[in-house]
Amino acid sequence: MSIELPPNLRAAPPVVASARLSAAVHNGGRLQALDAEGLVAGAPEPIFDRFARLAARVADAPTALVTVVTDERQYFTGLCGIPQPWADARQTPLSHSFCQHVVANGAPLVIEDAREDPVLCSNPAIRDLAVIAYAGFPIYAPTGHVLGSLCAIDSTPRAWRIDHLEALADIAALVGSELERRELVRRLAIDARTDALTGMANRRAWDDELPTALRTAERLGHPLSVVLIDIDFFKSYNDVHGHPAGDSALREIGRRWRALTRDIDLLARVGGEEFALVLAGCDGPGAQMVAERLRADMPPGLTASAGVAAWTPPQTSDGLVAEADRALYRAKRDGRDRVCVGPPG
Secondary structure, eight states, rough: OOOOOOOOOOOOOOOOOHHHHHHHHHHHHHHHHHHHOTTOOOOOHHHHHHHHHHHHHHTTSSEEEEEEOSEEEEEEEEEESSSSTTTHTTTEEEESSHHHHHHHTTTTTTEEEEETTGGGGOOOOHSSOOOEEEEEEEEEOOOEEEEEEEEEOOOOOOOHHHHHHHHHHHHHOOOOHHHHHHHHHHHHHHHBBBTTTHHHHOHHHHHHHHHHHHHHHHHOOEEEEEEEEEEETHHHHHHHHHHHHHHHHHHHHHHHHHHSTTTTSEEOSSSSSSEEEEEETTHHHHHHHHHHHHHHOOOOTTOEEEEEOOOOOOHHHHHHHHHHHHHHHHHTTTTSEEESSSSSS
């Protein structure tokens, strides 16, 4: 049976309607938020196991879990006291999940004896994992979606003490705070490698990732090409129209060019009006076609010149960039607003 909690901990009853339960668990926004956290089927992370051990200790329970619930399974991001083979698997089917009800309700679920609950009495976790008493609290993503549950479990019926439940609620909030911290770290890492004006990668990302891309191409035996692009007479454009107009043009170029390149391409702003592109799996003619598309899709009043170089083993990244730079110089020398391909003739 469920116990009555104070207002700040009051539990919603388990979801009776299976359609409603399925809709909540399969919610697309929630699944996207879960995927963004990278918690599913990954390597064990000690911090979440520590949260589980702390939950078991403060609730005086033999078992505690930090779970995340997908549309097919529940994963034990953190665990303490779970029996084998579940401990090594760190997951169960949804058929064994009490935590999916926490996700569906977005509220705590506190059960004294699951065998007496009209919904949970048929859950195979009672038999397979000895889940008799359960106290679970929602774990929230930074987006506000409920990803799973921080729960304590006992293999015998028990009346959960209010101070135990308050402590579990606090630990669930700490898990949510850890997810927020991780999201902030990710955002800062992205910001450090992203040009704020255009949304492209910045020079730091370019310098870091070009050698890596070349090593990958060498290992796999795949082609790779580099494109260097300069906006023609951009200083004059700024002088005539003003720097705010120039910034607006750069933002528009970023929007247009990002739409014309693949997610696997590295498109970077490496200088004021200088851009660079790494095209993995792309030979010289293919890279020339991409460069022509970018050149043709410029904001009104602006043109661009580009130099293309296809990697030839054992060429280094510096040598490849130098070849593209010579091709870019030829494009400018020959009248600008064009694409030239190295090696220079």
